[in-house]
Amino acid sequence: MPRIVYVNGAYHPEAEAKVSVFDRGFLFADAVYEVTAVIGGRLLDFPGHCARLRRSLAELDLPSPATDDEILAIHRELVARNALDLGHVYLTVTRGEADRDFAYPKAGTAPSLVMFTQARASIETPEAERGLRIASVPDLRWGRRDIKTVQLLYPSMAKMQAKRQGKDDAWFVENGEVTEGTSNNAYIVTREGTIRTRALGHDILHGITRAALMRVAGELDLRVEEKPFTVAEAQGAREAFITSAGAFVTPVVEIDGAAIGDGRPGPIARRLRAAYLETAIARAI
Template sequence: MPQLAYVDGRMVPLRDAMIHVEDRGLQFADSLYEVCAILNGRLLDWPGHLARLRRGLAALFIDFPMSDAALGIVARRLLAVNGQREGLLYLQLTRGSARRDHGFPTTPSPSLIMTVRRFDFAQRVRQQATGVSVVTVNDMRWRRVDLKTTGLLANVLAKQDARAAGAFEAWLVAEDGTLREGSSTNAWIVKDGRLLTHPLSESILPGIARSALIDLARGAQIAVDERPFSLAEALAADEALLTSTTAPLLPVVRIDGQAIGTGTPGPVAARLAPLVWDEIERQTGWRA
């Protein structure tokens, strides 16, 4: 049975899944996407992903006729037909195809594509024991990175810098020295037992895993400050962490080659990690 993708109302073999050459997602990155974890055949935090997508659609004035319920049915059907129990759902919604012109088409017809692929979440549990390293790069992105658009070239180049340096992630630093987030993850530090992460604004993505960790930490009486912090503060922090759908919680033990704290995963990360995986188990029944 070949892998199937969803393209505008049809389930088609992945190798035949095509969009038009004049699709505005391709030509202008005029499109939004979501990546959602599939664990034990269930979608993690699906309502949060839908809400972020809806907010993006409103901000970009994309009028998409499918209801949340219908999107959920399609997504779950795609998992089922592919027998995908542990992996990632990728969803992309574009303004559709039209003769190339920067202005919106007069009668846009948005396109929706979804794919699934396998992803090994248990490796993230194992990586918690050692932690990961990050490098820093200048944040070269546009000013509305709170919208999850496919305009990811600056993120792509940043991630490639990380790969070239043998690091897991690149952290993006603004001109004033503020550390914003990673190329595909949110960034955190721990100082004197308090968690710090950049506040929601137009200059970071409102990560679903970020929001989950804030709730879990506060529920466990760990103070969370949503305030900007600098690279200098991060280098002097007791611990650092990153979060995302594909890395629900990973300790960061090195930034630009410099050890953070003891250079090993710290006690706050060790307290938070089981809370994160317990919440994942509560929602999906998945256990590493």
């Protein structure tokens, strides 16, 4: 059965799902997106994803194509039509179709809304079992990384740079400090057992899984410190890990060739992964 994709009010087989070549998402990356995990046919952390979508749209003065309730209904319809039990729903909002011009199109131009599903085989992955190996790269992205835009070329380049080194992913470094991963928030566990991650600002994405992880850590009486760290501090940490809607909580065991801890996924990352998934699944809608 072909995958069903939603485009601007209609559901299409994926081969028939199309947007205009004049869409500003294609011409200018003038678009934002969200990714919501699906487990057991239900949506994880959906209110957080909707809230972040609203924030991204507002920061770009980009009109919304639908209400939160309408977006939720489309998510559920796509999950049902694609019989999706485990995977993700991807949502993209662009500024819509207009002649190519750096200026925004005139008021009233309809934004585009595109959504599709992607299945996954299992919640558990080889990376979660063995841990990720990370390469550090300079952070050359634009200054508003808190807006979840589709401008993902440099993260893709960084990911491929890491892959060419035989690593799994890259962490960005700016002014000597780690900002985040190519598509995830980054954390270390200090020798004293404190979880450390960069504070929210314009320099990192305000991760929805990050916010959930912070709540879970509090419930487990784990100390969290919002403070940047260097590559050297990560290499000397007890543990490290990442969070994202796709990776949930995944351990990091190496950075720039140096093993973190004993080079194996640590107990705090494993505990957080289990607790996050238990809580997120219980609250899924």
